Amino acid sequence: MYYVNKEQIAVRLNSIPDIASALEQLSANWQGSLLEGLAQERALHLAIETVTDVGSYLIDGFILRDASSYEDIVEIAGEAEAFPSSIQPLLIELVKLRKPLVQEYYGWQRSELHSMTRDLPDQLRLFGESVKQYLARELPDESDLRKS
Numbered sequence: 001m002y003y004v005n006k007e008q009i010a011v012r013l014n015s016i017p018d019i020a021s022a023l024e025q026l027s028a029n030w031q032g033s034l035l036e037g038l039a040q041e042r043a044l045h046l047a048i049e050t051v052t053d054v055g056s057y058l059i060d061g062f063i064l065r066d067a068s069s070y071e072d073i074v075e076i077a078g079e080a081e082a083f084p085s086s087i088q089p090l091l092i093e094l095v096k097l098r099k100p101l102v103q104e105y106y107g108w109q110r111s112e113l114h115s116m117t118r119d120l121p122d123q124l125r126l127f128g129e130s131v132k133q134y135l136a137r138e139l140p141d142e143s144d145l146r147k148s
Helices: 004-013 016-030 034-061 070-079 085-095 096-101 115-138
Strands: none
Touching: 004 034, 004 115, 016 034, 016 115, 034 070, 034 085, 034 096, 034 115, 070 085, 085 115
């Protein structure tokens, strides 16, 4: 029997609507201000942490192979079919932004709208719904995360 921390996964998945909405608003109204640039950085960072945290919980809970990097977390969760393979390249591109956002933030181009800000919202929502479906499939006798 697996111990999958569904509560912590749900907490993270529940943040997706707000993150996706923020990215959409930034993309639609982009003026290149400092405030928008900082908001974009934070929204992308939250998206990265959400995807990697959920992936890590899936890896730990289902005792999947160990991940060696953030990209590997996405690949392992993808191999387990926790989300459609069609969004895996975008999610890998997303997690590759972690180092520039967290460690090399001083070089981030804050006045520019990053393409991920436009491309990510729908894919992030799909990721969340897919993970919920995956858990319902893999843990059919347990409480349903779709209610979360």
